[in-house]
Amino acid sequence: MKIIVTVKQVPDTSGRIAVNPDGTLNRASMQTIINPDDLNAIEAALDLKDELGCKVVAITMGPPPAEGMLRELMAMGVDESILVSGREFSGSDTYATSQILAAAIDTYGIDEDDIIMSGRQAIDGDTAQVGPQMAEKLGLPQVSYAGEIKKEGNTLTIKRMLEDGYMTLRVKTPCLVTCIKELNTPRFMNVWDILHTYEKPLKVMDYEALKDHPLMDKSTIGLQGSPTNILTSFTPPLKGAGRILEGSGKETTDELAGILSDKHII
């Protein structure tokens, strides 16, 4: 049994973000981090590893420096990693990204009792589409928004969180699960795994390595193979700054109530 976790390296979007004059993002100015939901997926996998002794494999598609992130994950307890990297893959939308990741996962191999885990959503593209689209391409059942996962034999019992409650589902492996932050608290790196991270296997898969897979067709990967195109990107204008009222006492709140009433807002 193994668990394959898809992990994306993303720019840290929590601070203010630098935008180039043409409306595109200045990525160079941003620090990269491990996509937060993916850390929850890693934790869920390591949790099952602690319980059942299975193997955990992290896979990412990204530029070569993403190796650093994979080493970090192996220092947390991940056993093996795969770096999917190649010029042919760049510019992929979620359809093409899923196509490539599914081909890589399938090439690596999926057994009867395996699980694929993903984050719900990456904080840069923000689409939450890659998980379900990979599941479709792999022909596996999916459960998204997992808030609780239990495994018994070849069966997973999962709480799928909804806006107004939740649904409990039973699904057989192999399957794909997308994880949310409520699922767990990710662990830190540990000394033993830090010491051994460079001894753990890290496989690189480029276009050559994957090109014979049926999902890998130049018309379905990269920019060429992406059904969506970005027409334009832009930053919203700052809302015309309002006014800070003078003071903070009764006159000020009376003034504010007066303005709201005059404008028929209240």
Added chain:
Amino acid sequence: MAYDSRDIASFKNVWVFCEQRQGKMMPTSYELLSEGRKLANELNVDLCGILLGDDIEELAKDLGKYGADKVYVYDSPFLKNYTTEGYTKIICEAVQEFKPEIMIFGASNIGRDLAPRCAARLHTGLCADCTHLDIDMPNYKDFLREASTLTEERISGLGVIRLFGEDHDINMDMKMTRPAFGGNLMASIVCPRFRPSMATVRPGVMKKVVLETPHACEIIHPDFVLTEGDFDTEVLEVVKAARKMVDLIGADYIVSVGRGISKDIEGGIKLAEELADVLGGVVGSSRAVVDAGWLPADHQVGQTGKTVHPKVYVALGISGAIQHQAGMKDSGTIIAVNKNETAPIFEIADYGIVGDLFKVTPLLIDSIKKIKEEK
């Protein structure tokens, strides 16, 4: 002839996935129908709903009020609860049979599970969590003039994109605009080479419009087959949260609290409730408050919470992080109370008061009460 998602000319009409849960329509479905009506008018085609469930005929009858010309109803005990595989099968078969050119879903947890799976099967593009949709190019450009910092030169130059060495006119493509990078960046996406052009749309963003004269809405029951073999997940239970969820999306007045209430959590929440009562609204919060367990998650406004546009949004002790702004900056009037005059919330507030929320809020409650009584 085999189904081919590249055969653009063979696709027609605008479709809306009408999501119901336990026999109740999700309010977003009405918002999407109203938005779909606008798109269908711009294309001069029909607006169709697609409704899946068990014993849902009654729900279908209502949709003419929101402008639907047709509703495709798939009624079966197998569709009682949402399952990815059951719903995907029906929707993909329906799309292959009836070939809509546009298909929109609510960006609910279910819509965001279902739509990507369908798009992957149908070999077409999907734009996530949209906040604005256009067909008409002049309207789209007007939208950009208002909502972006792009130069007039860039905006008026839009209309043709280069696709693999060829010019492609995007006048008749749906322009789908969405926030990415945590709301720091907006992107307009098109799906020029495939149909249907698919989008999930953020709940609470589009305006629901009830028509004075409902459309005569035709109800269609297409043939379909579902068997136990089509399912690989089993729904063991569906649990509705016991507590009544706060209706942030429908509220005209929202008073939100942030970490600024930390010195007296109960007192702070009570003040927010009182102010919300006086205004006739509800209480929201920042994520910090939810993470700390002071209020349940359904109160959260922002990127990972709800997007709201009330008439008035009052932020008490909220710093105004970009992720919070992502959910509230389009409110009619924003009022901020914060003791730190450099808090980013003041950059987007229409009216700010620099001060201690525990002192200012009771005064504001009195002032508003007084003014309302005078009216």
